[in-house]
Amino acid sequence: MLKRVRISKRLLKLLAFAAGLLFLYLLGSLVFFNATPKEFRVTEPVITSYSVSDPQFRRDSGRLTGRDWVNGNHIEVLDRGKDIFDAMIRDIGEAGCCITKETYNFRGDEVATRFAAELASASRRGVDIHFLMDFIGSVAATRAQLDTLQQAGVDLERWREPAWYHLSRFNHRTHRKIMVLDGRVAYTGGVNTADSWLPDPVDGGYRDYHFRISGPVVREIQGAFxxxxxxxxxxxxxxxxxYPNSDSVGTAAMQVVSSRPREGEKRMRKMLLHAIASAENSIxxxxxxxxPDRFFLDAIRDASRRGVDVTILTPGEHIDQKYIRHAAHTLYTGLIEDGVAIYEFKPSMYHAKMLIIDDYFVSVGSTNFDNRSFRINDEMNVNALDSTFAREMVQHYERDLAQSERLTLEDLSNRPLRHKTWGWIVRGTIGAYL
Known part of the structure; x- marks a missing residue:
């Protein structure tokens, strides 16, 4: 009897050890699949023999992304939080049949409450509303805000809400900012449905841009949603x-690019690399x-070395994720040595996402120039080939530069030791798979 008991204890220890190994394997797999993509990406230099104004650029970019360019569109720039939210609320109030909305952040006592009330009102008058909000980005939404939407009949989904069958993809968030009204008017850009965008930058509000788009390209934005x-x-x-038929309402040729990295559809990174490779004068x-990863950095440095005037504008000390700024500083030395001008916005958090090339090609939307946007998040950008719109965005960009400070090699060298140390630790952690 005593021998049998000893054998049972040994077996229990073996089973406990095996269970521990299985737990560690599952935990490791969960972390690995949440932090890494499934497919390879472009790592070889992208070389083109044409500019963004060449018809061949338009043809090739359509093939690379699987999204055609659409003529006859109009795009309106909105650059103040209050104006952005007021315009969106006005269009919600005028919607006749359907509204689709997708956002990362949905939070805040003022903005989220206001949108919940307006969407609920539209739903009660018979407008079909489909609302997709990211679970993590909306974790601060109140029960009252969510109840207001659901009780009015809004079709609400919270993206990647925790569930056992989503665990391996829990970190794969939707970062898109989309709203489409009656299939004819769309909004996109960098602005979330949250209070941080409401004040002016001088009062601490986020500096950002959002865009009201009309014309045939709205069907493509609806398709991304x-x-x-x-x-x-x-x-x-x-x-x-x-998906109504829309007449031409403007002169801009536009293209929608959506990225779903969990399925290897890293179109955004590929599209941006192609555009940077085609720059002749300015980026x-x-x-x-x-x-970004080292291959993307090489593309930027190569553009500067071949004579393209490259400028990068990022947040300064008011950045909401300070560890990213410290890590980014570890990347800047090589860029500056190759002639890239890097600026940090001083008044408040700078949240804009934009690429302007040769004062003709513009890409705006939800995508940051980092590997989370390129490889993990769901993102959407709208590209435009239009010199009028490009000149308007250059004016906004130059105004932001005037409120920014250019970084020098001396600035990087004189950073506090704790910032340098923290930057290299973060780079070694989140940049391990770059």
Missing amino acids: SENWVSARGELLLGEQY RISSAYFF
């Missing part, structure tokens, strides 16, 4: 109410978080 609605709900949005980049 539909991608994730199918993934979240398994429901196709079909019919004239979602202007703005990004809330600038921390």
Whole structure:
């Protein structure tokens, strides 16, 4: 009897050890699959023999992204939080049949409450509303705000809400900012549905841009929303109410690029590399978080070495994720040595995401120049080939530069030791797979 007891204890120890190994394996797998993509990306230099104004650029970019360019569109720039939210609320109030909305952040006593009330009112008057909000980005949404939407009949989904079958993809967030009204008007840009964007930058509000778009390209934006609605709900949005025929309303040729990295669809990074490779005169980049991989950095440095005037604008000390700024500083020396001008915005958090090339090509949307946007998040950008719109965005960019400070090699060298140490630790952690 005593021998049998000893054997049982030994077996229990073996089973406990095996269970521990299994737990560690599952935990390691969970972390690994949440932090890494599934597919390879472009790592060889992208070389083109044409500029962004060449028709061949338009043809090739369509093939690379799988998204055609659409003529006849109009795009309006909105650059103050109050004006952005007021315009969106006005259009919600005028919607007749359907609204689709996707956002990362949905939070705040003022903005989220106001949008919940307006969307609920539209739903009660018979407008079909499909609302996709990221679970992590909306974790601060109040029960009252969510109840207001659901009790009014708003079709609400929270992207990647915790569930056992989502654990390996829990870190794969939707970072898109999309709203489409009656299939005819769309909004996109960098602005979330949250109070941080409400004050002016001089009062601490986030500096950002959002865009009101009309014309045939709105169907493409609706299609990008539909991608994730199918993934979240398994429901196709079909019919004239979602995809109406739209007449030409402007002169801008536009293209929608959506990225779904969890499936290897890293179109955004590929699109940006192609555009940078086609630059002849100037590249202007703005990004809330600038921390791309070494291959992307090489593309920027190569553009500068071949004579392109490259400027990068990022947040300064008011950045909301300070560790990203410290890590980004470890990347800047080589860029500055190759002639890239790097500026940090001083008044408040700089949240804009933009690429302007040769005062003709503009890409705006939700994508930051970091590997989270390139390889983990779901993102959407709208590209435009239009000199009038490009000149307008250059004016905004130059105004932001005037409120920024250019970094020098001396600035980087004189950083506090704790910032340097923290930067290299973060780079070694989040940049391990770059």
